[in-house]
Each structure stands twice: as C-alpha cells, then as structure tokens.
Amino acid sequence: MPPRSGSRGKAAGVDFRTVEPAPLILLKGSEDYVATRALDRVKAALKAQHAALEYTRFDVSAAAPGELATLASPSLFGEPRLILAEDLAQMNDAFMEDALRFLAEPPDPEVTLILRHSGGNRGKKLVDALSARGVVIDCAPVKSDSDKLDFVRQEYRAAGRSVDPEAARALVAAAGSSLSDLGSACRQLMRDVPGDITAEHVEKYFGGRVEATAFKVADAAFEGRAEAALRLYRHAIATGVSPVAVTAALAMKARQIAALVDHRGSQGELAQRLKMAPWQLQQAGQLARRWTPRAAAAAVEAVAQADAEVKGVSRTPEYAVEKAIAAVSGSI
Structure with a gap:
C-alpha cells in the first residue's frame, strides 16, 4: 500500500475537498454534508490503493474496554483498516481511555482512524489531543448567505471552474436551504454545463425553485409589486414552502428596511449587526430609499401580526400571510 499523507503531527484546517488519508482525522462540527464528503473522499482514496479495505463504523457510546485496539489490530490477511468513530459527544469512558492510549502509540500505516465530534463539551481532552496530532476538517455549519456564497465559489475553484457572481447569488437563492442541496446543485451544473456558470444557466436549471423561494416573495412585497408577490407566494405554498418560512423572510427584509431607512452611521457596523454581506x-x-420610517414601521407591524397568526393564533395561516404581503406591498 503506498504511503499516505499525514502523520501524528499537527495539521489543522484541511479542506474537506482536498483531504487525503492520514492515520488520524478529526471531523469537527455538526455539518453532516461536509463530514460525509470528507469521509467519502478518504474512503475512495483508500479503496483505490487497496480494494480489500476493511471498513468499520464504531459505536463509541457502547464501546467495550480494548475494543478500539482490537479493531485496529492486523487481521488474518493483513488488510488495511478504516475505522469511523462517530458522535464523540456520546462516547463512554472506555472509549475515551482507549482513544487516548491509541493516540500515544506510534501510528500504524495500515490503520486510518476517523473521529467525528459534532459539538459539546464531552470529550474535550480527546478533541484537543486529536487537534494537536491529527488532520482536522472544519465541519462547522454554514448558515449565512455570505458563507454559502463562499462555499459555492470554493466548490467551483476546487474543480477548476468559474462561476459568475450573479450566478453564485442565484444558486444560493435557489438551492441554499441546506448545504447538501447547494452542493448537489453545484455539481449538477458542473456536470451539465461546459465552461463558466452564468446566471442564465442557474435560471434554466433551477428557475422554478428560485422564483418560488420565500425570499423572492419578500423581495417582491417590499418592492411594492403586490401582484407578483402574491403570485410567487401562492406558487411557493403549492410547491411545499411553509407560511412560517415566508413570514421569516418577510421579517428579515422588514428588519433590514427599518434599520436602513433612517440610518446615518457606519455601514460596516450595520452590516455586522444585521449579519449581511x-x-x-x-x-x-x-430599496430602503423608497421607504419612509412610518411605512417601514407599519410593515414591521404587519409582518409581526402575520408571524403570530401562522404560529397558532390564526386557523388560516396562508391567508394571514397574504394579508401581510398585501399590507407591505401597499405601504411603499
């Protein structure tokens, strides 16, 4: 089996797109999509080196004393071993002791141990030791639009492809509800479209999803396009978007407009406070230049009322949101 990259020296911050097999790999964070991509890449690389790879998923919450050492010991035919220890936050004391002992021993070039810690304080001593000695993959959740845009750009850069800024923003709007959806959309476009990815390509493949998003409804409402906003809202509801998601988008837009309509301070400070790129x-x-403080306050009130109604006050949440959309789009 060819030598693998990495040793028990510190190698933090490796990108999941480029990680190579190493004796110790820590998947640190709760983003399942990133952790799965990293695991699949390592597994594929090991299988390419040795078809008879022995792969074990290890339940660390029910580990018996010495079980890790047994799994890592050479098999009858000497196949390389890949061991995945999942959910370190739930590990028992037996696994903790065995893992710390394993880390103190010289690495076996035939064993790859991947450990997943999704968060919490349990196992901090082990996580710190792994961070110092192994390869660390950041699996922190990606939530903000700016982080999702960066994810899209990195996906295309890693593949040696280009994506136009407008296309990246459209892709986040169309498929950014989860990192899994966003990653799948990026790969589909790379598969089906030669050359640079443009906004027209995103519209062609995901246009229906773009137009039906809650944020598109909010944009149309706050631009005063009542008919378009209601049409988009009804289409969104028909395709599975919940009224709660629409009120959340309306509320976000309302907060932005209210904060900007009469703002005179630092734009950078405001961007940080509103968590906006x-x-x-x-x-x-x-957009805020078209609003007055009085109209913005009325919009905030209308959206707050709709939010309360869709969360239990009203028996007709869909209609409650329609009223809010009409009120907002009529205020501008």
Missing part, C-alpha cells in the same frame, strides 16, 4: 447591504439600502 456587503452586496446584500447595498441592495437593501437601495
């Missing part, structure tokens, strides 16, 4: 702040600022 610079391009988002610029777009919202252009």
Whole structure:
C-alpha cells in the first residue's frame, strides 16, 4: 500500500475537498454534508490503493474496554483498516481511555482512524489531543448567505471552474436551504454545463425553485409589486414552502428596511449587526430609499401580526400571510 499523507503531527484546517488519508482525522462540527464528503473522499482514496479495505463504523457510546485496539489490530490477511468513530459527544469512558492510549502509540500505516465530534463539551481532552496530532476538517455549519456564497465559489475553484457572481447569488437563492442541496446543485451544473456558470444557466436549471423561494416573495412585497408577490407566494405554498418560512423572510427584509431607512452611521457596523454581506447591504439600502420610517414601521407591524397568526393564533395561516404581503406591498 503506498504511503499516505499525514502523520501524528499537527495539521489543522484541511479542506474537506482536498483531504487525503492520514492515520488520524478529526471531523469537527455538526455539518453532516461536509463530514460525509470528507469521509467519502478518504474512503475512495483508500479503496483505490487497496480494494480489500476493511471498513468499520464504531459505536463509541457502547464501546467495550480494548475494543478500539482490537479493531485496529492486523487481521488474518493483513488488510488495511478504516475505522469511523462517530458522535464523540456520546462516547463512554472506555472509549475515551482507549482513544487516548491509541493516540500515544506510534501510528500504524495500515490503520486510518476517523473521529467525528459534532459539538459539546464531552470529550474535550480527546478533541484537543486529536487537534494537536491529527488532520482536522472544519465541519462547522454554514448558515449565512455570505458563507454559502463562499462555499459555492470554493466548490467551483476546487474543480477548476468559474462561476459568475450573479450566478453564485442565484444558486444560493435557489438551492441554499441546506448545504447538501447547494452542493448537489453545484455539481449538477458542473456536470451539465461546459465552461463558466452564468446566471442564465442557474435560471434554466433551477428557475422554478428560485422564483418560488420565500425570499423572492419578500423581495417582491417590499418592492411594492403586490401582484407578483402574491403570485410567487401562492406558487411557493403549492410547491411545499411553509407560511412560517415566508413570514421569516418577510421579517428579515422588514428588519433590514427599518434599520436602513433612517440610518446615518457606519455601514460596516450595520452590516455586522444585521449579519449581511456587503452586496446584500447595498441592495437593501437601495430599496430602503423608497421607504419612509412610518411605512417601514407599519410593515414591521404587519409582518409581526402575520408571524403570530401562522404560529397558532390564526386557523388560516396562508391567508394571514397574504394579508401581510398585501399590507407591505401597499405601504411603499
């Protein structure tokens, strides 16, 4: 079996797209999509080196004393071993002791141990030791639009491809509800479209999803396009978008407009407070110029009422949101 990259020296911050097999790999964070991509890449690389790879998923919450050492010991035919120890936050004391003992021993070039810690304080001593001695993959959740945009750009850069800025933003709007959906959309476009990815390509493949998102409904409402907003909202509901998601998008847009409509301070400070990327702040600022403080306050009140109704006050949540959309789009 050819030598593998990595040793028991510190190698933190390796990208999941480029990680190579190493004796110790820590998947640190709760983002399942990133952890799965990293695991699949390592597994595929090991199988390419040795078809008879022995792969074991290890339940660390029910580990018996010495079980890790047994799994890592050479088999009858000497196949390389890949061991996945999942959910370190639930590990028992037996596994903790065995893992710390395993880390103190010289690495076996035929064993790859991947450990997943999704968060929490349990196992901090082990996580710190792994962070110092192994390869660490950051699996932190990706939540903000700016982080999702960065994810899209990195996906295409890693593949040696280019994506236009407008296309990246459209892709986040269309498929950014989860990192799994966003990653799948990126790969589909890379598969089906030669050359640079443009906004037209995103519209062609995901246009229906873009137009039906809650954020598109909110954009149309706050731009005063009542008919378009209601049409988009009804289509969104028909395709599975919940009224709660729409009110959340309306509320976010309302907060942005209310904060920007009479703002005179630092744009950077406001962007940080609203958790907005610079391009988002610029777009919202252009829209806020069309609003007055009184109209913005009325919109915030209408959205707050709708939010309360869709969360239990009203028996007709869909209609409650329609009223809010009409009120908001009629205020501008």
